Amino acid sequence: MSTDEYISALEEFIVLMQNVEAASPDIMSEAMTRLCHVLRIGKVEALTYENEAAEHLGLASVHRYYNCGVPCLGEYISKRIITVDEQIAVYRVFIVNDAEPWNDTERSRINLFIVLLSTFNGKMRLLSLTHRLTFFDSDLNMYNHRHFMHLIRKLYKDETIDRFTAVYFNLKRFSIVNQQIGRENGTRVMKKFIGMFENLLDCQEECVCRIGGDNFIALIKQEKLSDVLGLLSGTGITYDASRSERIFISATAGVYVIPDIDSFILPTDIMDRVSMAFHLAKGSVKQDVVFFDDALLARSKQNNEITACFLKSLEKQEFLVYYQPKVDIRDRSVAGGEALCRWVHNERLVPPAEFIPVLEQSRDICKLDFYMLDSVCRDIRHWLDTGMQAVRISVNLSRRHLSDMDLLQHIVEIIDSHNVPHEYIEIELTETTTDVEFKDLKRTIKGLQEAGIATSVDDFGIGYSSLNLIKEVPWNVLKLDKSLLPDYEKDDPEQKSVMFRYIVAMGREMGLECIAEGVETKEQVKLLEDNRCDLAQGFYFDRPLPVKEFEKRLIDDFRYDK
Numbered sequence: 001m002s003t004d005e006y007i008s009a010l011e012e013f014i015v016l017m018q019n020v021e022a023a024s025p026d027i028m029s030e031a032m033t034r035l036c037h038v039l040r041i042g043k044v045e046a047l048t049y050e051n052e053a054a055e056h057l058g059l060a061s062v063h064r065y066y067n068c069g070v071p072c073l074g075e076y077i078s079k080r081i082i083t084v085d086e087q088i089a090v091y092r093v094f095i096v097n098d099a100e101p102w103n104d105t106e107r108s109r110i111n112l113f114i115v116l117l118s119t120f121n122g123k124m125r126l127l128s129l130t131h132r133l134t135f136f137d138s139d140l141n142m143y144n145h146r147h148f149m150h151l152i153r154k155l156y157k158d159e160t161i162d163r164f165t166a167v168y169f170n171l172k173r174f175s176i177v178n179q180q181i182g183r184e185n186g187t188r189v190m191k192k193f194i195g196m197f198e199n200l201l202d203c204q205e206e207c208v209c210r211i212g213g214d215n216f217i218a219l220i221k222q223e224k225l226s227d228v229l230g231l232l233s234g235t236g237i238t239y240d241a242s243r244s245e246r247i248f249i250s251a252t253a254g255v256y257v258i259p260d261i262d263s264f265i266l267p268t269d270i271m272d273r274v275s276m277a278f279h280l281a282k283g284s285v286k287q288d289v290v291f292f293d294d295a296l297l298a299r300s301k302q303n304n305e306i307t308a309c310f311l312k313s314l315e316k317q318e319f320l321v322y323y324q325p326k327v328d329i330r331d332r333s334v335a336g337g338e339a340l341c342r343w344v345h346n347e348r349l350v351p352p353a354e355f356i357p358v359l360e361q362s363r364d365i366c367k368l369d370f371y372m373l374d375s376v377c378r379d380i381r382h383w384l385d386t387g388m389q390a391v392r393i394s395v396n397l398s399r400r401h402l403s404d405m406d407l408l409q410h411i412v413e414i415i416d417s418h419n420v421p422h423e424y425i426e427i428e429l430t431e432t433t434t435d436v437e438f439k440d441l442k443r444t445i446k447g448l449q450e451a452g453i454a455t456s457v458d459d460f461g462i463g464y465s466s467l468n469l470i471k472e473v474p475w476n477v478l479k480l481d482k483s484l485l486p487d488y489e490k491d492d493p494e495q496k497s498v499m500f501r502y503i504v505a506m507g508r509e510m511g512l513e514c515i516a517e518g519v520e521t522k523e524q525v526k527l528l529e530d531n532r533c534d535l536a537q538g539f540y541f542d543r544p545l546p547v548k549e550f551e552k553r554l555i556d557d558f559r560y561d562k
Helices: 003-018 025-038 052-057 104-135 145-157 174-181 183-198 222-232 267-282 294-315 352-359 364-385 399-403 407-417 435-450 493-509 522-530 547-553
Strands: 041-049 061-067 076-082 088-095 164-171 207-212 215-221 235-240 245-249 251-257 289-291 319-328 334-345 348-350 392-396 425-430 454-460 477-480 513-517 535-537
Touching (some): 003 025, 003 104, 025 041, 025 104, 041 052, 041 104, 052 088, 104 145, 145 207, 145 215, 164 174, 164 267, 183 207, 183 245, 222 251, 267 289, 267 294, 294 352, 294 364, 319 364, 319 547, 334 352, 334 364, 352 364, 364 392, 364 399, 364 425, 392 454, 399 425, 399 435, 407 435, 435 454, 477 493, 493 513
Parallel strands (some): 251 289, 334 392, 392 425, 425 454, 454 477, 477 513, 513 535
Antiparallel strands (some): 041 061, 041 088, 076 088, 164 215, 164 251, 207 215, 235 245, 334 348
């Protein structure tokens, strides 16, 4: 064996192994074939052990990298190495059968070969670990969001992306599932549900990936969409086989059917558009599945414009407070009011439905809420200073405030900065959707009560209100959603009247002041009277009024007609 021949074979081995990204036996065997021939090597293998105890017990995994095809029973060189992930690898290099023993130069070169092989193996193990940490969710042992984007870019490059559909979904009310059956069973249920989803897919070209928590995103062939949506509409999952106990799991989803490749969409557009559809579905009480379309794209553009100009509009005081009177059912007097936001922008009155949901997607809604509270306090201070009758005004706060540990301090500071007695302010909060929010809600309401600030649970009865909401949280006011009032032209009035009667009776028994919102007809007013509901709010009495018109209701002991 000449030195030149050895160096040439060694260089070939190094060049070929540098391009190997995964420990494929066939590729590695091909890379080292020439060098093994030059060094008279018949077989190369490694015994790997998880730790020293496994090594002591002989519990090894065997990796064979090269075999000349003839049994090698003679001399071999062994080298023990601690790997990059702290396992133990014992490399064994066998001489070709019936060959002369290696000389010292050959032994030295073989030791170098083992070190190089170990180094390349370490590199591949690190690449594999990095790939797993980058593209896998370790909790559920499945792909993550990065893999989704990686696959999209690959299909985009292959110009086959227009055969696919993106689906972004959330397992509905999964925090309640964890509460009912425990987190361990909850994780088991989630894994089974995702396993059922994966069974619908071709693992080579399709995927379902975890974004975080109970949120997932999938890339599926368009012909699979019907089957996928069928699964997402709901199925029973067994979580305790010994007792055949099952739980129903369904999902809320956004869907984006990816158009022809000629549509000039980018990989990031796919994520943006399916996310847009998902968030619309998540915020809807009527639609579990929303498809992205051109109308959504136009809405997205409008939403971006709202977000972009919000802070400047706030500085220019374009947001106005309108007050909708709260009427005492007994004597028809104005007993209070609700502060409602109106936005005058570019000489147009922007409906709240256009901008409130957009601001609620970020903490911009918190800035608007504090602006409204400050404006209300300024008006109340004016009423008190001018000798006008002042009434308690309710101000809505978004659930986004609940994560603010200093929320109570912020509220009190705004009220006290105008020297407004606390009894003139009522804070309205809606029902919560998670265990964490519920705990934050209890803490916030208790603090407001201790500060002498009234609180009301808004929209009670719309969604999935729990009696725990009014049993465990010390509210002052129960605000009944208009859906609890019968529409005498469409509904069975007796059925809804019974529900309304018992909710009011329960609220009064618990010491809560009851107010019905959305009151629009004389029949509904009579229902409130018959069931001793304290207050009414709705178009039957008044629409939301600009501050000057509302002030007229506070003057001269104003009464609505009976």
